[in-house]
Amino acid sequence: xxxxxxxxxxxxxxxxxxxxxxxxxxxxxxxxxxxxxxxxxxxxxxxxxxxxxxxxxxxxxxxxxxxxxxxxxxxxxxxxxxxxxxxxxxxxxxxxxxxxxxxxxxxxxxxxxx
Amino acid sequence: xxxxxxxxxxxxxxxxxxxxxxxxxxxxxxxxxxxxxxxxxxxxxxxxxxxxxxxxxxxxxxxxxxxxxxxxxxxxxxxxxxxxxxxxxxxxxxxxxxxxxxxxxxxxxxx
Numbered sequence: 001x002x003x004x005x006x007x008x009x010x011x012x013x014x015x016x017x018x019x020x021x022x023x024x025x026x027x028x029x030x031x032x033x034x035x036x037x038x039x040x041x042x043x044x045x046x047x048x049x050x051x052x053x054x055x056x057x058x059x060x061x062x063x064x065x066x067x068x069x070x071x072x073x074x075x076x077x078x079x080x081x082x083x084x085x086x087x088x089x090x091x092x093x094x095x096x097x098x099x100x101x102x103x104x105x106x107x108x109x110x111x112x113x114x
Numbered sequence: 115x116x117x118x119x120x121x122x123x124x125x126x127x128x129x130x131x132x133x134x135x136x137x138x139x140x141x142x143x144x145x146x147x148x149x150x151x152x153x154x155x156x157x158x159x160x161x162x163x164x165x166x167x168x169x170x171x172x173x174x175x176x177x178x179x180x181x182x183x184x185x186x187x188x189x190x191x192x193x194x195x196x197x198x199x200x201x202x203x204x205x206x207x208x209x210x211x212x213x214x215x216x217x218x219x220x221x222x223x224x225x
Contacts, residue, residue: 004156042118043157043202043215056210088155098211102148102159110155 003027004106006091012112013081021076021109023091029104031097032074034066037088037108049074050097081113116141120203120216128224131193135219137203138185145211147179147186150202152218157202160188193223 004025013019025032034046048056049068063085065077074091088110092103121136137147146164150157161170163179163186170177174193179186190197200220204213 040217042217043204043213045212048210048212056212090156094211098209102162103213105150105156105158108155 004091004093004104006089006106006109008109009107010110010112012114013078014114015081015083017081018077018079020078021089021091021111023074023076023106025072025074025091025093025104025106027093027104029093029095030071031094032068032071033092033094033103034074034076035090035092037090039087043090047076048097055097078111081111083113086111086113116205116207116214118203118205118214118216120201120219122219123217124220124222126222126224127193129194131223132189132191133193133221135188135190135201135203135221136185137187137216139203139205139214139216140184141205141207141214143208144181145206145208148204148206148213149177149186149188150204152200152202153198160201190221193221195223195225197221198223 007022031050033048036044045058046060047066052068063080067075088108090108091106094103118139148162149160161177166181174191177188200218202218203216
């Protein structure tokens with residue numbers, strides 16, 4: 001069983017909806033990440049949280065709003081998305097931010113914006 | 115601009131074949147290079163390479179890094195259908211340790 005879980009696994013939403021993606025890690029890690037994986041594109045880092053503080057925001061549109069209430073949970077709040085935002089959203093965690101050791105990924109949420 | 119380029123983008127082989135996957139990079143403040151296997155959704159870690167010329171090995175998989183020529187290869191010998199997946203290469207950059215990913219190589223192993 002993966003140490004990083006994500007819900008929901010699949011989500012279809014209209015452009016006017018508001019939804020949230022949830023990520024939970026059971027590994028005692030201090031850093032958590034949101035990635036976007038679009039078809040035929042590399043994984044793109046969106047946000048990084050270290051000890052519940054956002055430390056990286058890679059020019060992500062404001063219609064994506066992350067939240068990290070504690071070191072085990074990470075949310076991605078979505079509102080007024082565009083069809084091009086349809087993608088696989090992956091959450092990951094690592095022991096510490098800035099540590100080159102491997103990140104552990106969750107199974108992802110497949111998002112479709114209609 | 116930082117970039118990680120993987121080749122080929124896709125590859126079809128038969129069981130028992132040996133394959134070599136390539137990853138070249140141009141990344142400022144390089145720290146290390148990682149290989150992941152992505153079968154369905156969650157990428158799983160394979161190797162971390164930091165030093166040139168030192169081969170990492172795990173069963174039928176092996177990988178090596180050349181920091182002078184800025185590339186890495188991932189070898190899989192005696193391939194099996196279970197090796198079918200997308201193989202991702204990522205470079206760890208800078209003090210933040212952020213990952214720059216390539217597009218991946220999709221490997222299909224036919225029985």
